[in-house]
Amino acid sequence: MRKFGVVLLCSLMLAAGCSVNPVTGKYDLILTSTAQDIATGQQNYAPMQQAQGGIYDIDPALTAYVSRVGQAVAAQSTVDLPYQFVIINSSVPNAWALPGGKIAINRGLLTALQSESELAAVLGHEVVHAAARHTAQQQSRAVLAQVGVMGTAIASSNSDYGNMIVGGTSLLAQAGLAKYGRSAELESDYYGMEYMSAAGYDPQGAVRLQETFVKLSEGRNQDWISGLFASHPPSGERVKANISTAATLPQGGIVGAEGYKAAIQRTLELEPAYETYDKGRKALAADDTAEALQQAEKALGMFNGEANFHALRGDVRLVQKKYDDAVTNYDRAVGLRGDFFYYYLQRGMARNELGQYDAAAADLEKSIEMLPTAPAYYTLGKIAEARGNRAEAIDYYKVVADSGGDYGTAAKAALVRLDLSANPGTYIPRRCDADNAGNLTVSIRNDTQVALRGIVIAVQMTDAYGRAQQRRFDVRGELPPGRVATVSTGLGPFTPGASCPAEVVAAEIAE
Numbered sequence: 001m002r003k004f005g006v007v008l009l010c011s012l013m014l015a016a017g018c019s020v021n022p023v024t025g026k027y028d029l030i031l032t033s034t035a036q037d038i039a040t041g042q043q044n045y046a047p048m049q050q051a052q053g054g055i056y057d058i059d060p061a062l063t064a065y066v067s068r069v070g071q072a073v074a075a076q077s078t079v080d081l082p083y084q085f086v087i088i089n090s091s092v093p094n095a096w097a098l099p100g101g102k103i104a105i106n107r108g109l110l111t112a113l114q115s116e117s118e119l120a121a122v123l124g125h126e127v128v129h130a131a132a133r134h135t136a137q138q139q140s141r142a143v144l145a146q147v148g149v150m151g152t153a154i155a156s157s158n159s160d161y162g163n164m165i166v167g168g169t170s171l172l173a174q175a176g177l178a179k180y181g182r183s184a185e186l187e188s189d190y191y192g193m194e195y196m197s198a199a200g201y202d203p204q205g206a207v208r209l210q211e212t213f214v215k216l217s218e219g220r221n222q223d224w225i226s227g228l229f230a231s232h233p234p235s236g237e238r239v240k241a242n243i244s245t246a247a248t249l250p251q252g253g254i255v256g257a258e259g260y261k262a263a264i265q266r267t268l269e270l271e272p273a274y275e276t277y278d279k280g281r282k283a284l285a286a287d288d289t290a291e292a293l294q295q296a297e298k299a300l301g302m303f304n305g306e307a308n309f310h311a312l313r314g315d316v317r318l319v320q321k322k323y324d325d326a327v328t329n330y331d332r333a334v335g336l337r338g339d340f341f342y343y344y345l346q347r348g349m350a351r352n353e354l355g356q357y358d359a360a361a362a363d364l365e366k367s368i369e370m371l372p373t374a375p376a377y378y379t380l381g382k383i384a385e386a387r388g389n390r391a392e393a394i395d396y397y398k399v400v401a402d403s404g405g406d407y408g409t410a411a412k413a414a415l416v417r418l419d420l421s422a423n424p425g426t427y428i429p430r431r432c433d434a435d436n437a438g439n440l441t442v443s444i445r446n447d448t449q450v451a452l453r454g455i456v457i458a459v460q461m462t463d464a465y466g467r468a469q470q471r472r473f474d475v476r477g478e479l480p481p482g483r484v485a486t487v488s489t490g491l492g493p494f495t496p497g498a499s500c501p502a503e504v505v506a507a508e509i510a511e
Contacts, residue, residue, distance in 0.1 A: 039102030053090035116256025117205025164373035273302035307337035336491030341370035432500035439492035461501035
């Protein structure tokens, strides 16, 4: 029945968009090609890593181990993709797959696993998401429904950095953190178990994994709920399905508990330091700088080779307005890990406060190359203003203005301050209607966050006899934010629905 429905939909709407799923052999509605999947994954893999915490580079041996297991499982797929596997430097338990086989697993999930077979189950599951083109399916359905899949996925995820992102990143948000549907999750469990079994692993690892996930979800473990469970919700149904699948597969195989224990040992030894760091991050988010600094110092005392620990100390100094000290700490972070946007972003903001505009701009531009963020663009706008470059400042603020949050609000205010006099109509939209006598009325709305005054409306229209009518109308008094004012022009006749002959030509901020 499902196959008939999809085929019918294809024949009626988008025959070229239907294809046989390379994993399941079923018909699926997919509007993109495999080549496009690969290009999407390649384009967004690096910024997705940045948005989620950057690469975990402290334990290269563990990275090589994860990649080896992932490639062994991926090799069992009939779908030839350029599979890659990385570890993300985040304590939040999570794993994700981009289209085209770009896969990541968080440090926080690795420390929770007990065996190589469980790791193979996680990676096999993600391999199927990529191979079966689950994200492409979701995007295709969203296109037909004329809605976005998850345009704010990163911003609403557990990432400390996701809510900074601006411009051009909704695609990677859609691609990387989609909450898959029930059928996609069951499908990934089923074929992922087939792949891991074919690679020589004990499929019971997938059963044990799901049983653990269900227990954690029942315990309402917040880190898990905001991490893996947000995109891969566990259920008793999935446990039962995995038990049934395991019964159909060859019994036995690699469990790899001891091997996994050896591979994860170094990272487990460092876990107390990361837990301390996470406490410091939470304290700083709660504006408790003293506690945050104490936890940063404690984490560094345990292990001073982690760049994030130095950056946390820098963040505390930045909040305390000790900008020189902050720059010193960010220097140390950059020296340890020079490929993470956050350290450059923060150092750039500290240098801006010190008036070191050239160095600050260089840092901020480098951070944007890795991940475009609202704070970076906004601070570049401030630097442009300080240098007297109004047009450049406006360009930077425009990038941020629609991003939401504090930076979006600040950018909108800056734009009004810099651009209102030159382009008042941008901030004061107008609407034209006919009154009871058929004459033109003009309604305007203050779309800024400040009160405006000195608003002038210019009207240029032709009357019923072809005579030009040109007049200017002053809007009296102040117009508060979000409020509407209406001007009766007495000019006419005006045909409702016709092009609006009025423009807002002047306005200023009310002091």
